[in-house]
Amino acid sequence: MVNRVVLVGRLVADPEMKYTPSGVAVVNFRIAVGRPFASSQGERQTDFINIVAWRQNAEYAANYLNKGRLVAVDGALRTRQWTTQEGQKRSAVEVEADRLTGLDKPRQDQERAGAEPEPSAEAPPNEPEAGPFENE
Numbered sequence: 001m002v003n004r005v006v007l008v009g010r011l012v013a014d015p016e017m018k019y020t021p022s023g024v025a026v027v028n029f030r031i032a033v034g035r036p037f038a039s040s041q042g043e044r045q046t047d048f049i050n051i052v053a054w055r056q057n058a059e060y061a062a063n064y065l066n067k068g069r070l071v072a073v074d075g076a077l078r079t080r081q082w083t084t085q086e087g088q089k090r091s092a093v094e095v096e097a098d099r100l101t102g103l104d105k106p107r108q109d110q111e112r113a114g115a116e117p118e119p120s121a122e123a124p125p126n127e128p129e130a131g132p133f134e135n136e
Contacts, residue, residue, distance in 0.1 A: 003076045005095045007049060008103065009033035011069050017062035027058035031071060050094040057097050064102055074099040
């Protein structure tokens with residue numbers, strides 16, 4: 001079986017960093033990915049894809065990626081299901097990032113704000129983990 005997703009897109013908003021109760025870093029963000037073809041009306045369409053990254057990838061995203069940055073995401077498609085407090089069943093589909101790569105330079109306003117330059121365009125690989133949603 002193969003579950004591999006490779007995407008290149010722009011961040012729609014700044015990544016949201018959180019920590020699980022056991023202290024594991026996790027970040028969520030969304031990227032806009034343009035479709036390679038136009039609709040019958042000649043309009044280009046865009047898909048908005050939810051991304052989740054753990055540990056070092058989460059720290060990389062929170063420190064070096066921001067709204068508008070072009071990023072490559074290499075990961076796997078995951079689905080989650082849960083029940084709300086009101087008893088409604090919900091589900092989500094997202095890409096769990098194994099590797100994040102910033103493909104462009106930070107915007108000029110970020111550099112002027114004193115942000116340090118990016119040391120490497122690629123985050124280190126994740127540590128092995130027990131499962132895709134071990135601490136949710």
